[in-house]
Amino acid sequence: MRKAHRAASVIAAFCGSVFLLFLVAPIARLIGAGGVDGVQHLFTDGELRSALALTALTATSATALAILGGTPLAYLLERRRFRGRALLAAVIDLPLLIPHPVAGIALLLVLGRRSLVGGTLLDLGIRVVGSPLGIVCAMLFVAAPLYVSATREAFARVDVRYEAVARSLGDPAWRAFRRVTLPLSARGMIAAGVVVWARAVSEFGAIVILTYNPKVASVLSYDRFTSYGLDEALPVAAVLALLAFVPLFALRALNASRGMYAGMMQ
Amino acid sequence: MIEAQGLGARVGEFELRDVSFVVPEGKYGVVIGAAGSGKTTLLETIAGIIPLRGGVLKLNGLDMSGVAPERRDAGIVYQHGYLFPHLSVEENVRYGARDVPFADAIAKRIGATELYAREVRGLSGGERQLVAIARALAPKPRVLLLDEPFSALDPRRRTLVRREVRAIVRELGMTVLQVTHDFTEAGLLGDVAILLDQGRVLQSGPPERLFREPASPYIAEFLGAENVYAGVVRHLDDTVPDLADGAEELLARGHRAIEFKAGLLTLYTVGDAPAGEGHAVIRAEEVLISAAPQSSSARNQFKGVVSEVATTGALTRVTVEISGTPIIAALTTRSAQELVLREGSEVWASFKAMAVHLC
Numbered sequence: 224m225r226k227a228h229r230a231a232s233v234i235a236a237f238c239g240s241v242f243l244l245f246l247v248a249p250i251a252r253l254i255g256a257g258g259v260d261g262v263q264h265l266f267t268d269g270e271l272r273s274a275l276a277l278t279a280l281t282a283t284s285a286t287a288l289a290i291l292g293g294t295p296l297a298y299l300l301e302r303r304r305f306r307g308r309a310l311l312a313a314v315i316d317l318p319l320l321i322p323h324p325v326a327g328i329a330l331l332l333v334l335g336r337r338s339l340v341g342g343t344l345l346d347l348g349i350r351v352v353g354s355p356l357g358i359v360c361a362m363l364f365v366a367a368p369l370y371v372s373a374t375r376e377a378f379a380r381v382d383v384r385y386e387a388v389a390r391s392l393g394d395p396a397w398r399a400f401r402r403v404t405l406p407l408s409a410r411g412m413i414a415a416g417v418v419v420w421a422r423a424v425s426e427f428g429a430i431v432i433l434t435y436n437p438k439v440a441s442v443l444s445y446d447r448f449t450s451y452g453l454d455e456a457l458p459v460a461a462v463l464a465l466l467a468f469v470p471l472f473a474l475r476a477l478n479a480s481r482g483m484y485a486g487m488m489q
Numbered sequence: 490m491i492e493a494q495g496l497g498a499r500v501g502e503f504e505l506r507d508v509s510f511v512v513p514e515g516k517y518g519v520v521i522g523a524a525g526s527g528k529t530t531l532l533e534t535i536a537g538i539i540p541l542r543g544g545v546l547k548l549n550g551l552d553m554s555g556v557a558p559e560r561r562d563a564g565i566v567y568q569h570g571y572l573f574p575h576l577s578v579e580e581n582v583r584y585g586a587r588d589v590p591f592a593d594a595i596a597k598r599i600g601a602t603e604l605y606a607r608e609v610r611g612l613s614g615g616e617r618q619l620v621a622i623a624r625a626l627a628p629k630p631r632v633l634l635l636d637e638p639f640s641a642l643d644p645r646r647r648t649l650v651r652r653e654v655r656a657i658v659r660e661l662g663m664t665v666l667q668v669t670h671d672f673t674e675a676g677l678l679g680d681v682a683i684l685l686d687q688g689r690v691l692q693s694g695p696p697e698r699l700f701r702e703p704a705s706p707y708i709a710e711f712l713g714a715e716n717v718y719a720g721v722v723r724h725l726d727d728t729v730p731d732l733a734d735g736a737e738e739l740l741a742r743g744h745r746a747i748e749f750k751a752g753l754l755t756l757y758t759v760g761d762a763p764a765g766e767g768h769a770v771i772r773a774e775e776v777l778i779s780a781a782p783q784s785s786s787a788r789n790q791f792k793g794v795v796s797e798v799a800t801t802g803a804l805t806r807v808t809v810e811i812s813g814t815p816i817i818a819a820l821t822t823r824s825a826q827e828l829v830l831r832e833g834s835e836v837w838a839s840f841k842a843m844a845v846h847l848c
Contacts, residue, residue, distance in 0.1 A: 384571050387538040388621075390558040391565045392585025393628055406575045
């Protein structure tokens with residue numbers, strides 16, 4: 224019996240180690256091979272700097288829009304019971320399930336210059352396809368469902384009775400949300416925002432369909448790879464990988480200080 | 490004033506059905522019921538947190554259909570307090586207050602100002618309840634809904650805070666509805682008691698009447714009546730025994746002398762219970778124990794043998810077997826000691842005709 228336990232432990236440890244290696248090795252190799260070169264490129268490669276700046280700007284815009292539109296939606300889905308609630312939740316999750324180039328094509332059909340919306344916007348002087356706005360739309364489409372889902376969870380962790388008490392003390396629904404629910408779920412919402420930002424930065428499939436130029440960092444690395452080969456793509460890819468650590472560290476820091484109200488929210 | 494007429498509400502599978510009662514303006518109502526009977530749901534329905542599905546709810550004479558919680562002028566205190574953990578104790582107390590000095594004065598009376606310097610996360614359950622009570626009183630609501638607000642306080646503090654809250658709500662003329670499991674608390678505080686079971690009101694009225702005249706044996710047992718007997722009611726039209734103890738007044742008002750047989754036990758009382766099968770309820774504190782027959786007006790006297798003596802602090806419960814039927818009496822421990830009660834002791838158990846309630 225004891226031997227069987229020991230064998231099972233060894234097998235589990237081996238499987239876990241191989242799996243971990245599979246996850247870590249490519250990124251470690253990428254940063255090892257192109258990290259230093261990539262950081263040096265930041266000083267000399269203007270196109271890389273522009274692509275990174277555009278990536279950060281569009282990802283931040285998409286995150287802001289996800290927060291703006293996703294917060295009320297997440298609240299509605301979490302707090303209210305209404306007919307079609309499950310269907311609405313499923314529809315919001317849909318972009319997570321379809322391949323991202325397909326998402327790009329779907330967006331093109333709605334926002335392209337020959338579509339009703341895209342054509343009207345173009346008439347108003349607002350160009351979506353082939354512009355930073357197109358990048359923001361692509362990022363928002365693929366990343367916003369993550370925000371809605373994570374924010375719903377954050378609201379779910381705040382007992383509805385806190386709001387009930389606030390309202391019995393004279394707060395209308397909006398003020399109770401602002402004074403009680405929002406501060407109590409802020410950490411979860413920030414974490415959701417960080418995830419959305421990271422997902423937006425790493426998006427490629429939908430962006431490449433909607434806006435190839437101007438290039439975001441992911442499109443630039445692909446462009447360098449197809450045009451000049453691995454050596455030219457490597458520094459860009461390594462910088463993108465390093466950029467991915469920023470939200471990762473932010474999330475870890477947030478998690479470390481999380482639980483401030485844990486155990487206090489009955 | 491709280492007026493509920495045929496109130497209905499639903500939470501998941503649970504339903505409040507046809508709930509009707511009145512707590513007059515400035516009076517203290519208590520809701521009693523087993524866990525899961527719908528007590529908290531009732532408070533939340535009155536507060537507007539759970540929507541009404543039927544019936545009429547009036548607070549201070551105004552129909553509350555479709556009225557938002559913040560417009561009901563009704564404060565609520567939950568058993569767990571639900572203090573806002575991102576705010577200080579002081580900020581919690583002043584959260585809904587329009588008059589900050591008043592809020593602080595209330596907090597001082599309740600004993601919550603001593604906690605102002607503490608963080609919410611460091612408060613005990615009882616301390617949280619103190620702060621939650623002060624927070625709910627601070628905006629001076631006309632209706633106060635309390636869900637077991639004193640349950641986490643130690644006995645001494647509970648008595649003090651209960652008294653202080655009673656005084657404050659009287660001064661401010663608030664109408665209160667409090668959920669409690671504690672029958673003593675219900676008796677001490679309540680002007681009106683409402684007994685809830687599976688989302689329905691089983692009985693409501695002054696607590697004294699609920700305890701003395703329960704509408705059914707289930708209610709009697711729920712309210713802690715120790716002596717509940719199933720038997721047969723017979724009206725004594727021809728031979729009215731000497732019932733004494735004020736029963737004549739009831740007889741004059743049209744009530745009837747009654748003989749109640751439960752096995753070998755025969756009890757006499759006065760009432761308007763119909764003849765046939767029924768139940769008799771006698772509260773343990775109505776039963777007197779003596780070493781010899783009483784020469785008092787107690788109509789029901791029985792010789793029996795003590796089968797159990799259980800002492801809990803100042804009170805002792807004595808079970809006396811009478812012709813195979815147990816009767817429990819509650820007496821002071823001092824009296825029990827004076828009677829030198831032991832298992833097997835022969836004693837007399839007696840109670841007045843008026844102590845027997847038929848339902």
